[in-house]
Amino acid sequence: MAIDHTTVVVPEDKFRECLSFYVKALEPLGYRVVYEFGDNVVGLGSESDALENYKVADFWLFGAKEAAKVHVAFRAENRSLVDAFHAAAILSGGQDNGAPGVRAHYHANYYGAYVHDAAGNNIEVVCHKP
Incomplete structure (x- = not known):
């Protein structure tokens, strides 16, 4: 089994900034907006995950009056995608929470980077390959 989708809830007043x-930050991983419902619900996904009759959004962003902070980790196929995510995230307004690098305390090949979005959510991209 695998996780089908994840939702991050952010304050309504920060929704557009977070979106x-x-x-921008997930573009290096192939993500783009595939669904929009109203003003405060957007689903992002990649073309490679599309099914025969519909697009798959596996990362959703909701705007709400109250929001709790979360940690979300995206898996990358190689370390250069981790680097590209971190650079794009910082350029798009994210706050560095851990530059790309090996995190050997998880395992020898754990290569990750972390950023906070405008709402303070901790977003990570990780590659588990050497």
Whole structure:
């Protein structure tokens, strides 16, 4: 089994800022907006995950009056994608929470990077390959 989708809830007043951040930061991983419902619900996904009759959004962003902080980790196929995510995330307004690098305390090949979005959520991209 695998996780089908994840939702990050952010304050309504930071929704557009967070959306802009995620669109730019996740672009190196192939993500783009595939669904929009109303003003405060957006689903992002990649073309490679599309099914025969519909697009798959596996990362959702909701705007709400109250939001709790979360940690989300995206898996990358190689370390250069981790680096590209971190650079794009910082350029799009994310706050560095851990530059790309090996995190050997998890395992020898754990290569990750961390950023906070405008709402303070901790977003990570990790590659488990050497």
